[in-house]
Amino acid sequence: MKAISTKNALALIFSASILAGCASTDTTEDADTNANADANGVAVTDQAGGAEAYGQGDGANVAASELEAQKAEAKRLAKEKEAGALREIRTFYFDFDKSSVKPESRTVLMAHAAFLAANPNVNVTLEGHSDERGTKEYNLALGERRGQSVERFLVVNGVARTQLEVVSFGEEKPATAGHDESSWAKNRRVMIQYK
Amino acid sequence: MQKNIVLTYILSAVLLLTSRVSIAELMIEITQGSDSAVPIAIVPFTNKSAGAIPENINKIISGDLQRSGEFEPLPTNRMLSLPSSAKAVYYRDWRLLKQNYLLIGSVEYSKYTKSYKIQYELFDVNQQQRIIGEEVSGGEKSLRDLAHHISDAVYEAVTGVRGAFSTKIAYITLQGSPAAKAKLEYRLQVADADGRRSFTLLKTSEPIISPSWSPDGKKLAYVSFESGRPAIYTQVIKSGRRTLVSSFKGLNGAPAWSPDGKKLALTLSKDGNAEIYRLDLATKKLERYTRHYGIDTEASWSPDGHSVVFTSDRSGSPQVYRMNIYDLEPERLTFEGRYNARPRFSEDGDSLFFVHQSNGSFNIATMNLKTGNQITLTETPLDESPSLAPNDRMLIYSTQRGRKGVLAVVSVDGRSKYFLPSAFGDVREPAWSPFLR
Numbered sequence: 001m002k003a004i005s006t007k008n009a010l011a012l013i014f015s016a017s018i019l020a021g022c023a024s025t026d027t028t029e030d031a032d033t034n035a036n037a038d039a040n041g042v043a044v045t046d047q048a049g050g051a052e053a054y055g056q057g058d059g060a061n062v063a064a065s066e067l068e069a070q071k072a073e074a075k076r077l078a079k080e081k082e083a084g085a086l087r088e089i090r091t092f093y094f095d096f097d098k099s100s101v102k103p104e105s106r107t108v109l110m111a112h113a114a115f116l117a118a119n120p121n122v123n124v125t126l127e128g129h130s131d132e133r134g135t136k137e138y139n140l141a142l143g144e145r146r147g148q149s150v151e152r153f154l155v156v157n158g159v160a161r162t163q164l165e166v167v168s169f170g171e172e173k174p175a176t177a178g179h180d181e182s183s184w185a186k187n188r189r190v191m192i193q194y195k
Numbered sequence: 196m197q198k199n200i201v202l203t204y205i206l207s208a209v210l211l212l213t214s215r216v217s218i219a220e221l222m223i224e225i226t227q228g229s230d231s232a233v234p235i236a237i238v239p240f241t242n243k244s245a246g247a248i249p250e251n252i253n254k255i256i257s258g259d260l261q262r263s264g265e266f267e268p269l270p271t272n273r274m275l276s277l278p279s280s281a282k283a284v285y286y287r288d289w290r291l292l293k294q295n296y297l298l299i300g301s302v303e304y305s306k307y308t309k310s311y312k313i314q315y316e317l318f319d320v321n322q323q324q325r326i327i328g329e330e331v332s333g334g335e336k337s338l339r340d341l342a343h344h345i346s347d348a349v350y351e352a353v354t355g356v357r358g359a360f361s362t363k364i365a366y367i368t369l370q371g372s373p374a375a376k377a378k379l380e381y382r383l384q385v386a387d388a389d390g391r392r393s394f395t396l397l398k399t400s401e402p403i404i405s406p407s408w409s410p411d412g413k414k415l416a417y418v419s420f421e422s423g424r425p426a427i428y429t430q431v432i433k434s435g436r437r438t439l440v441s442s443f444k445g446l447n448g449a450p451a452w453s454p455d456g457k458k459l460a461l462t463l464s465k466d467g468n469a470e471i472y473r474l475d476l477a478t479k480k481l482e483r484y485t486r487h488y489g490i491d492t493e494a495s496w497s498p499d500g501h502s503v504v505f506t507s508d509r510s511g512s513p514q515v516y517r518m519n520i521y522d523l524e525p526e527r528l529t530f531e532g533r534y535n536a537r538p539r540f541s542e543d544g545d546s547l548f549f550v551h552q553s554n555g556s557f558n559i560a561t562m563n564l565k566t567g568n569q570i571t572l573t574e575t576p577l578d579e580s581p582s583l584a585p586n587d588r589m590l591i592y593s594t595q596r597g598r599k600g601v602l603a604v605v606s607v608d609g610r611s612k613y614f615l616p617s618a619f620g621d622v623r624e625p626a627w628s629p630f631l632r
Contacts, residue, residue: 097508097512097513097534132577133552133577134513134536134550134552134557135506135513135550135579136404136405136579136580137404137405137462137492137493137506138490138492138493138508138513140404140418140425140446140448140462140492141446141462141468141469141490141492142490144445144446144468144469145468145469145490148468166445167423167424169402169420170404172373172402172404172420173373174373174374175374176374177372177374177598179576179577179595179598
């Protein structure tokens with residue numbers, strides 16, 4: 001009994017460290033993406049979004065010392081930047097003939113959900129796509145179901161349904177043209193398009 | 196904004212309808228002939244007029260019969276004589292060449308009526324008798340029609356089955372690659388069954404899918420994404436007049452005409468997820484056919500109009516189901532493999548043709564509804580969109596060759612096959628017309 005639980009604990013610690021490793025790698029990559037986005041001016045919307053959140057943070061910091069406020073502010077900005085970086089990821093992938101949101105998509109989708117919930121005047125289209133295999137109309141329905149999965153995830157996390165619209169293109173608009181598993185994997189996706 | 200309840204308005208569609216000039220004729224490549232094909236000698240038709248005949252009549256006929264896989268025309272250079280009338284026929288010559296049938300004829304142009312008169316006769320070489328003969332006429336533009344008419348007559352006289360050479364096919368072409376973000380051009384095309392005389396019904400930069408013929412062959416229903424989302428239109432082929440019939444929120448897909456031409460089965464997701472409905476085209480009334488949280492789509496009517504077959508993943512993977520339209524109780528028909536979809540009835544109602552996945556490859560399969568026997572007809576990896584000729588003898592479908600989408604035709608016994616590639620661009624989503632006369 002005891003041996004097993006130790007083993008389990010070890011396994012847990014091990015997998016946690018792997019996850020942490022993954023997460024930190026992701027963050028680094030995302031920060032790079034964000035830097036690029038800044039250079040391209042894509043992140044302007046995100047900064048505007050950050051400005052709105054700033055008003056709320058201000059009130060909470062009134063009692064704190066100026067130094068602490070600056071620290072908190074820096075931390076908040078870093079977090080804001082990280083969230084903005086996460087939101088630069090707008091494509092979410094699916095398994096063949098499946099429409100459930102993959103665990104690895106959740107963190108990024110949460111960032112989109114938080115932003116959309118905080119900005120109820122921002123609307124997005126959820127574009128559902130499939131790979132080329134199978135029939136066109138079934139794939140059209142499958143693309144929609146993938147879009148609806150993402151829609152449900154966002155609604156559960158506080159986004160108003162009126163901010164979201166699902167449009168499926170089925171297999172008609174592949175991201176990449178190849179006829180192999182690596183291309184198909186890139187084509188089975190939902191893309192969040194900010195309007 | 197999305198509640199436009201089947202707005203039926205007629206679009207002038209001036210921008211969308213292009214000049215009906217054929218730009219992308221399909222070619223024909225026969226890859227596999229049947230070894231049981233009937234030998235037939237089609238003698239070059241004699242020209243009885245002064246000028247040249249703009250179409251090679253006997254070549255069109257021999258092309259038709261050869262593509263059917265059921266005939267093997269004799270090359271002209273092997274013929275011992277070239278008769279153009281019954282009295283010049285020596286059966287012995289044709290028996291020597293092991294021919295079962297002999298077709299002869301002549302073409303004559305009349306300056307008076309500006310029309311061509313074609314006379315033909317078909318002989319049974321072994322029985323030493325004339326089977327059929329006829330005189331048909333028409334203007335220059337109908338010369339190919341006259342030739343296909345003769346092919347139909349010969350086919351029926353020999354096989355006992357109505358010929359489908361005078362029918363048409365609808366299909367979608369795509370120039371440019373969506374992945375390459377290049378400028379895209381989708382076209383809804385209609386052509387003769389041999390791929391010739393194609394013309395454009397719709398040209399748009401957004402996808403077009405699922406063309407479906409009205410039972411009278413005068414209209415097409417299809418899904419166009421030209422508004423940025425899928426919507427169903429019908430279009431009169433002759434005039435080009437279009438009607439938007441369904442643009443609900445969400446999916447508008449898989450239109451299929453009922454055999455009486457008065458209704459469309461279609462897939463809508465306005466009530467939550469992909470479900471099959473029946474739309475009455477005159478009253479615009481919708482009746483819901485399926486109720487399930489799984490995907491229900493790709494309906495097709497039985498020829499008697501009493502039932503529909505469709506794709507549903509209610510079992511966990513896409514499978515083919517059938518239900519009669521009175522009790523709407525779905526019954527699962529396919530059990531082999533994890534993917535069976537887009538069923539189509541044969542004209543006689545006895546079998547189904549659908550897309551079947553096995554060993555990672557998507558092929559066209561057929562199932563006899565009486566025995567439940569299932570046969571796979573094609574062997575390339577991405578075969579889709581099966582559509583039967585109205586005489587149930589040939590099946591057109593889309594496949595990939597190299598990196599291009601092409602159309603292919605296979606006989607329902609799988610013994611003969613040919614491709615209809617386009618000179619450029621991808622071709623997909625073929626739909627074979629019903630009989631047109």
